[in-house]
Structure formats: structure tokens, C-alpha cells
Amino acid sequence: MKVIRWILGRIILLLDFVFSPRGVKRTAEDQHVVDQQSAQLALYQFDACPFCVKVRRSMKRQSIKVELKDAKNNPQHRAELESGGGRVKVPCLRIEKEDGVEWMYESSDIVAYLEKEFA
Template sequence: MIVKLVRNALGLVIVSVDVLTRWSRVKRTPEAQQKVAQAAQGMTLYHFFACPFCVKTRRAIHKLRVPIEKRSAVQGSPHREELIQGGGKVQVPCLRIQHSDGREEWLYESKQIIGYLNDQFGPA
């Protein structure tokens, strides 16, 4: 019980610091931003709200201005079941990428997810 209380309190602090210290976002023309939005349509981020690695990943998404759907994978959520069925395990953050050829890719590590997003949507 105490561990859960401490974890929740620390999570709230982490999220608060994240919101207060977000850096500037990538600047794009409206046309370029539209292309980013189209490319991101097949992406979904499974996350926990207060997870430090999820916060790190959401910060990168915010900075890159990539409109990725976010789904909470907390216990009892139907999104948690999607994560288990598709990716095979409950580990967050997890980026589900639905490629145009129909195949799915599940990226589990925040560093790997951020690297992929930087490669796809980072400044040239």
C-alpha cells in the first residue's frame, strides 16, 4: 500500500515537471505538418500516465508534433488486452505501427521508439 502511494506521488511529480518544462516544438509548414499527420495515422502509443519512460516518449512526440493516438494500458483497460494480443506482453511504452502494406510492428523500448520517430519525423 505504501509503495503504491509513493509510486503514485512520484508519478504525479514527474508528470507535473514534464508539463512545466516542455521545450519548443518542431516548426513545419502546414503542408509538411499534414504529411506528418498522414504518416502517423497508423501509429498508436500504449502507455501508463506516470511511467517515466512513457513521459520521455510523450515528450519526444510533443516536440516532433506527431499526432499519435495514445492509449492507456492500465489494468482493466481494453487497450491492455490489445497490447497483450498484438505485442505479446504488457510493457510500456509501446508504439504500434500499422504499415501501409498491412503488417504491424511493435516497438517496446522508449529509446528505440524515440529513435524511430526522430528518423521518420525529425528535422532534416
């Protein structure tokens, strides 16, 4: 089972690379504003997770730079995810707000949030 998962993961990563979406073209000033807004975000993810790929592709389509944290291979990121969000489930978007931190887990919710905030 582990071998099958590894093979499927590599296929997912290959297809993601080959069919990578193009980002939105913005003026330098507009992109700087988007970069400042996205500095408050961090995505906890696994490289070959199909739902994580869905979120990363959405970020690329919208030209959003979000810090990626590998919760599979980095024990520190995994511990942050578990202590902050309450569970180790990916993808998880960490959103720093003035009134605290919000942890968003579902890929469809994350994509909808990014589209709403950065459209």
C-alpha cells in the first residue's frame, strides 16, 4: 500500500508540474499590495496530497505568495499544526488576524477564501 501511495504521489506531482496554471499579471504596485496581504498566511501541506495541490494551484492562478510549511517531513511544522489547529490534517491555512489566528482546514474553503480576498 505504501508503494502504491508513493507512485500515485509522484504521478500527482508530475501532472501538477506539466499542467501548471499561469498566474495573474498585475502591476508591480498591485502585486506588492497582494504580497503584503498574503504575508499573514501560511499553508501547512504535504507535497503529494491532491487537496494540497488543488490549493497550491489556486494560489498560483491568483499569483499569491503564501509560505508553505511541510507538515509531513518537518516535525516542527507538524507540531505547530497540531498545537495551533488542534489536529494534523492538511491542507490547513493559518490566517493571522488582528484579533487572533484562524485555522482553515478544507481545501474548498481555502480556495473560496483566497478567491474572495485576492480577486
